[in-house]
Amino acid sequence: MDIDDLIKKIQPYFSELKAEDFMSSPVVTIREDQKASEAKELLRTRRISGLPVADKEGKLKGIISIEDIIHALENNMLDSDISELMTKNVVCVTKNEKIMDVFKKFEMYGYGRFPVVDENKKVIGIVTKYDLMIALLVKLSILYVHDTRREQFVGVEIYRSIPKNVKIVREEFEFQIDYRDISMAGTGASELKKFLISKNFPPKFVKRIAIATYEAETNVVIHSNSTGRIKAYIEPEFVEVRVNDNGKGIENIELAMKEGFSTAPDYVREYGFGAGMGLTNMKKCADRMIILSSKGNGVLVEMHFWRHEDEN
Known part of the structure; x- marks a missing residue:
């Protein structure tokens, strides 16, 4: 049984769980006016593969991934602003989304993580399949x-x-x-x-x-x-x-x-x-x-x- 099968099998029993209940928080973010080289260092030291990009008020503006950093390295763009490299149309999760809806997003988009936002679009966390799975198992x-x-x-x-x-x-x-x-x-x-x-x-x-x-x-x-x-x-x-x-x-x-x-x-x-x-x-x-x-x-x-x- 792989991780997806395990989640499918047990998540209906905990349908009341919301994203804010199992997200990782506080989350590391980076501003769109920071440099790609800074994102590269954060990804390396934190051993993560993606970072939400937020403005000074903490509102979600995009996401930058290892793939974006590789692109920057290949094109000598590490000194470029993150806004030039990030993905801007970000699929995110709201804090009140139920666990089954979050899992459907993982199935639909195939991403490894989603930023979690509040009603003002501020980034308050991040959720991965592992967060979701651990939340279900902890409930057990x-x-x-x-x-x-x-x-x-x-x-x-x-x-x-x-x-x-x-x-x-x-x-x-x-x-x-x-x-x-x-x-x-x-x-x-x-x-x-x-x-x-x-x-x-x-x-x-x-x-x-x-x-x-x-x-x-x-x-x-x-x-x-x-x-x-x-x-x-x-x-x-x-x-x-x-x-x-x-x-x-x-x-x-x-x-x-x-x-x-x-x-x-x-x-x-x-x-x-x-x-x-x-x-x-x-x-x-x-x-x-x-x-x-x-x-x-x-x-x-x-x-x-x-x-x-x-x-x-």
């Missing part, structure tokens, strides 16, 4: 993406849906999980909790992250028969936690997600683990959870946490 509360298909479906683009203009996150914390001593399960989660508190994250927010991380760490110890690793990446309003191992993997994620399902052996249950609630608790605590696994290829659990108003 968990992303099931397997093996190498992760790069196709999420990859770097997943960060385009993070609110409040969060920057691409950087690694801040790492802990090696030793599966050989079950009594040590949870040590990494405890260390992460101490680390986040030292970074002045609020206690209620940290507690939610620690619970989810504890469950993921315990799963590595109980099920993987392999060492694992916890990594955390932080920003002021956002924390991402990745817990991975190189063990036997999960053969059926959907089954593993059911409350009470467990493959833990009896000796593990004697320690009080293996009740089959680990993945369920992780899902409840995380704002977004991605599980990547297949039989024999280990497990990667990626959890995203945003600070809620009642956690400040």
Whole structure:
């Protein structure tokens, strides 16, 4: 199933979603009186393939793409104003357009992105197929993406849906999980909790992250028969936690997600683990959870946490 098939299959269930609900915002724009060389640098540093062009009031005037920059390079026009190179008759999306109408535009025009405008034609965001797809999957509360298909479906683009203009996150914390001593399960989660508190994250927010991380760490110890690793990446309003191992993997994620399902052996249950609630608790605590696994290829659990108003 490709991305278009996936979107078609699930988007009718979320027909109430509007463009403003899943667009990337704020959006990088450029003015029509700036030079093509400036657009080229923005496209390069932001690793994007197109930029909305706006006037001083922020109203949409056009769009400039990598193809336009290539044309400028070929014709020695990098010193030209963007107004000379941009596409002026831009197909855009209004903030109140429903998700099914936005998807129809992708099908009709074949573009990779659309600027989103308000009632005054001011650019307030941009929407790609990935934004649309991630919005739908987030509504389902968990992303099931397997093996190498992760790069196709999420990859770097997943960060385009993070609110409040969060920057691409950087690694801040790492802990090696030793599966050989079950009594040590949870040590990494405890260390992460101490680390986040030292970074002045609020206690209620940290507690939610620690619970989810504890469950993921315990799963590595109980099920993987392999060492694992916890990594955390932080920003002021956002924390991402990745817990991975190189063990036997999960053969059926959907089954593993059911409350009470467990493959833990009896000796593990004697320690009080293996009740089959680990993945369920992780899902409840995380704002977004991605599980990547297949039989024999280990497990990667990626959890995203945003600070809620009642956690400040």
